[in-house]
Amino acid sequence: MSRYFTEDHEWIDVDGDTATVGITDYAQSQLGDIVFVETPDEGKEVSKGDDAAVVESVKAASDVYAPVSGTVIEGNEALADNPALVNEDPEGEGWFFKLTLSDPSELESLMNDSAYQDYVSKL
Amino acid sequence: MSETIQDPHGQDPEAAEGEDALLQLPLDAWHRARGGRMVPFAGYEMPVQYEGIMAEHLWVREHAGLFDVSHMGQLSFSGEGVEAALEALMPADIQAARPSHPVYSLLMAENGGILDDLMLTRRDDGSVYMVVNGACKWDDIAHFREFLPDEIGMNHMEDHALLALQGPEAATALERVIPGVSALVFMQGAAFGWQGHELWISRSGYTGEDGFEISVPAEAAAALADALTAQPEVKPIGLGARDSLRLEADLPLYGHDLDTETTPVSAQLGFALKKRRREEGGFPGHARIMLEREQGPILKRVGLVVEGRQPVREGGLVLDAEGNEVGKVTSGGFAPTLQQPIAMAYVPAASAEPGTKITLAQRGKIHSAEVVKMPFVAHKYVRKGA
Numbered sequence: 403m404s405r406y407f408t409e410d411h412e413w414i415d416v417d418g419d420t421a422t423v424g425i426t427d428y429a430q431s432q433l434g435d436i437v438f439v440e441t442p443d444e445g446k447e448v449s450k451g452d453d454a455a456v457v458e459s460v461k462a463a464s465d466v467y468a469p470v471s472g473t474v475i476e477g478n479e480a481l482a483d484n485p486a487l488v489n490e491d492p493e494g495e496g497w498f499f500k501l502t503l504s505d506p507s508e509l510e511s512l513m514n515d516s517a518y519q520d521y522v523s524k525l
Numbered sequence: 526m527s528e529t530i531q532d533p534h535g536q537d538p539e540a541a542e543g544e545d546a547l548l549q550l551p552l553d554a555w556h557r558a559r560g561g562r563m564v565p566f567a568g569y570e571m572p573v574q575y576e577g578i579m580a581e582h583l584w585v586r587e588h589a590g591l592f593d594v595s596h597m598g599q600l601s602f603s604g605e606g607v608e609a610a611l612e613a614l615m616p617a618d619i620q621a622a623r624p625s626h627p628v629y630s631l632l633m634a635e636n637g638g639i640l641d642d643l644m645l646t647r648r649d650d651g652s653v654y655m656v657v658n659g660a661c662k663w664d665d666i667a668h669f670r671e672f673l674p675d676e677i678g679m680n681h682m683e684d685h686a687l688l689a690l691q692g693p694e695a696a697t698a699l700e701r702v703i704p705g706v707s708a709l710v711f712m713q714g715a716a717f718g719w720q721g722h723e724l725w726i727s728r729s730g731y732t733g734e735d736g737f738e739i740s741v742p743a744e745a746a747a748a749l750a751d752a753l754t755a756q757p758e759v760k761p762i763g764l765g766a767r768d769s770l771r772l773e774a775d776l777p778l779y780g781h782d783l784d785t786e787t788t789p790v791s792a793q794l795g796f797a798l799k800k801r802r803r804e805e806g807g808f809p810g811h812a813r814i815m816l817e818r819e820q821g822p823i824l825k826r827v828g829l830v831v832e833g834r835q836p837v838r839e840g841g842l843v844l845d846a847e848g849n850e851v852g853k854v855t856s857g858g859f860a861p862t863l864q865q866p867i868a869m870a871y872v873p874a875a876s877a878e879p880g881t882k883i884t885l886a887q888r889g890k891i892h893s894a895e896v897v898k899m900p901f902v903a904h905k906y907v908r909k910g911a
Contacts, residue, residue, distance in 0.1 A: 460578040
């Protein structure tokens, strides 16, 4: 399984043609206390860069973009009851949605872990 | 007009809104050293949070929080007839105001809209001390310059910081540092000495909690902030929690819940329109406001509890049964004390009664809400005889 990152602070774990998407630890720390997450419905088609989910902190609402194109196969239902999971375990239990990749070549434009850490260190 | 207003930075306040032009306040380094996350606010870099808005909010509700509100404008007016001169610009009954007791008032536009909301206090020396909103202060100063007569002097106290200590343990903590303060009651102020500096302290604030606002010379601000946060009850709190606290306490925020399009009547701030002034008039917007009081406003500011967990924020629309926009949300967020989304909104007067169901729209999604009696969280002011 490979993990990629976007400049908008999403992470994506890819396993074959399915992928899990969430926001990074850096992103959750910037957002602060998360009080609501809206995940996309199963079957929704998303293109790379589309608004795919909404994450709301006490202070503000933010869009989460689809890092790659595909079809949503599952939203993380646990976030409806406990949005703070995103603060507690952003790159694990706090995932947002899973999708089936429609164009795996899009992954080539994303960062790997070391490139992302380097990117964040300069923000 | 004799005045001592100077902008030492020589900057146009509009330009100060750009990221490059952000100004720093006396406690800037103090906040950074304590992990404050600094963000642009009212032309300054200000701490939005330290450990997190939720934790800071709840800390203030249970203990005491120290807020830096030095971005707000502190003004001092003096001269023969200062009370009457200020009354020409706002509906306060300043001539009847008791010395050392802060009064809430509104700087009024000719059309009955609100230019700013403010606190003013008559002092024993005949001057009037005023605190105005940071985002409005340069416009307010220009307004006073234009409309006050020449014999009234105005001093912009840029050499002073303003701290707010708020929460149920504020009096206990502050009394240890500045003995005597706990004798003040809500909306009463006095001068105190601290380490050779003169402080003006009033028992007031903008969180709904008991607490104090402390005007302190800038050079003593960091030492005083240190002395206060050395008390076990006190933590530094950012402006993020100040916003959620004031929303829960039904305290409107200028530029959001109040602006030049809202009137004191529709904003439900009738208490700021003093009886003698209503009868005599003589402040901008009087005619329109009296008409609106008689006929009732078209829109009223109300509190809403939003169903579900998703906050509906400023800019959300109030819809009627046919889906037409009939009002707007002016403040909204997740209430940490209540653990649910709440909002302030302007709704048609007929829909302003508590219990009324309201339909909201935000980013293409419909939300249900209910008008509730404000404040959302009961005030805990310490009043005389309490």
